[in-house]
Amino acid sequence: MTAAPREGEIIVLGGRRTPRRKWVLNALIDSNGFVSAQALYTRLVGMGSPVGLSTVYRTLRVLTESGRADIVRDSNGERLFRYRPSAEHQHYILCRRCGLSTAVEAAAVEAWAKRVATFSGFAEVEHTVELSGLCPQCRGGG
Amino acid sequence: MTAAPREGEIIVLGGRRTPRRKWVLNALIDSNGFVSAQALYTRLVGMGSPVGLSTVYRTLRVLTESGRADIVRDSNGERLFRYRPSAEHQHYILCRRCGLSTAVEAAAVEAWAKRVATFSGFAEVEHTVELSGLCPQCRGGG
DNA sequence: GTATTTGCAAAGTGTTTGCAGAATA
DNA sequence: TATTCTGCAAACACTTTGCAAATAC
Numbered sequence: 001m002t003a004a005p006r007e008g009e010i011i012v013l014g015g016r017r018t019p020r021r022k023w024v025l026n027a028l029i030d031s032n033g034f035v036s037a038q039a040l041y042t043r044l045v046g047m048g049s050p051v052g053l054s055t056v057y058r059t060l061r062v063l064t065e066s067g068r069a070d071i072v073r074d075s076n077g078e079r080l081f082r083y084r085p086s087a088e089h090q091h092y093i094l095c096r097r098c099g100l101s102t103a104v105e106a107a108a109v110e111a112w113a114k115r116v117a118t119f120s121g122f123a124e125v126e127h128t129v130e131l132s133g134l135c136p137q138c139r140g141g142g
Numbered sequence: 143m144t145a146a147p148r149e150g151e152i153i154v155l156g157g158r159r160t161p162r163r164k165w166v167l168n169a170l171i172d173s174n175g176f177v178s179a180q181a182l183y184t185r186l187v188g189m190g191s192p193v194g195l196s197t198v199y200r201t202l203r204v205l206t207e208s209g210r211a212d213i214v215r216d217s218n219g220e221r222l223f224r225y226r227p228s229a230e231h232q233h234y235i236l237c238r239r240c241g242l243s244t245a246v247e248a249a250a251v252e253a254w255a256k257r258v259a260t261f262s263g264f265a266e267v268e269h270t271v272e273l274s275g276l277c278p279q280c281r282g283g284g
Numbered sequence: 285g286t287a288t289t290t291g292c293a294a295a296g297t298g299t300t301t302g303c304a305g306a307a308t309a
Numbered sequence: 310t311a312t313t314c315t316g317c318a319a320a321c322a323c324t325t326t327g328c329a330a331a332t333a334c
Contacts, residue, residue: 015288016287018288019332051291054290054291054292054324057323058325061325093258093264105258105261108253112248115250120275122237122277123281126274129269131264133266139264157314158308193315195316197315200314290332292328294325294326300319303317303318305315307313307315308312308314
């Protein structure tokens with residue numbers, strides 16, 4: 001049985017603070033954008049941080065469940081993870097070529113989603129918005 | 143080599159007009175909402191229309207590529223297909239409980255996506271919007 | 285000292301593909 | 310008859326899980 005974290009305590013990871021979990025978290029933060037579990041795994045192993053693929057998946061699941069990571073799906077259905085510094089709901093636009101991701105102003109969509117919820121008569125409406133394109137770098141550099 | 147379809151001709155399916163493809167298309171239309179390839183397959187076989195799973199996938203691919211079906215992904219990453227009567231880009235809201243889908247007015251999102259494209263500096267911006275909730279039936283019926 | 289975490293390998297998804305036989309145009 | 314379609318089984322990619330050994334607290 002684990003004691004509940006005290007209020008005001010900085011929560012870095014749920015459960016035990018192990019080296020692997022720190023590596024995964026740091027690699028995720030360093031990625032500075034969306035990465036797949038597989039890519040993270042490959043990077044860690046390549047860096048000389050021996051981690052199992054299942055550990056990567058399990059850690060990402062923990063991070064996601066506690067709201068410290070966002071998930072999107074790429075066009076192949078693969079999941080991409082991104083560290084979330086703030087606690088807020090956020091939308092991104094992703095570069096299809098280099099993977100660069102940028103947060104976008106999404107108030108308009110939020111408002112629209114709310115409006116649709118009202119008009120449609122649906123309750124507990126959730127939304128997913130995924131934007132992709134070619135970033136300024138990639139659109140220019142051929 | 144196939145002759146290009148003449149203008150004004152009613153195009154029902156790309157390629158050959160075979161029984162299986164008609165079955166798949168009809169089952170898709172009858173579904174009247176989003177269905178998975180697997181569900182469509184199960185239904186067809188159960189109906190006494192012997193179809194291979196690969197044929198279902200291949201037919202759905204053809205339909206999707208020619209713009210006669212829409213795709214969304216459910217929360218497990220599974221793809222759901224829906225017949226598209228009109229030729230237009232369309233968004234839906236899906237009931238998480240019964241699967242009911244309803245087209246929603248999405249002009250605001252389209253406009254927003256366009257605006258984001260401009261501000262972000264990204265080119266060839268594509269967007270995916272997925273809404274889900276509990277439909278009027280399901281929200282009431284507990 | 286004990287509950288949690290780890291890695292491996294195996295299992296599980298949904299989806300795609302190779303190929304020989306069947307069917308269409 | 311020539312091309313396309315079909316079904317099966319195997320292949321695939323991503324993800325999850327069972328379990329014994331290692332580890333954190």
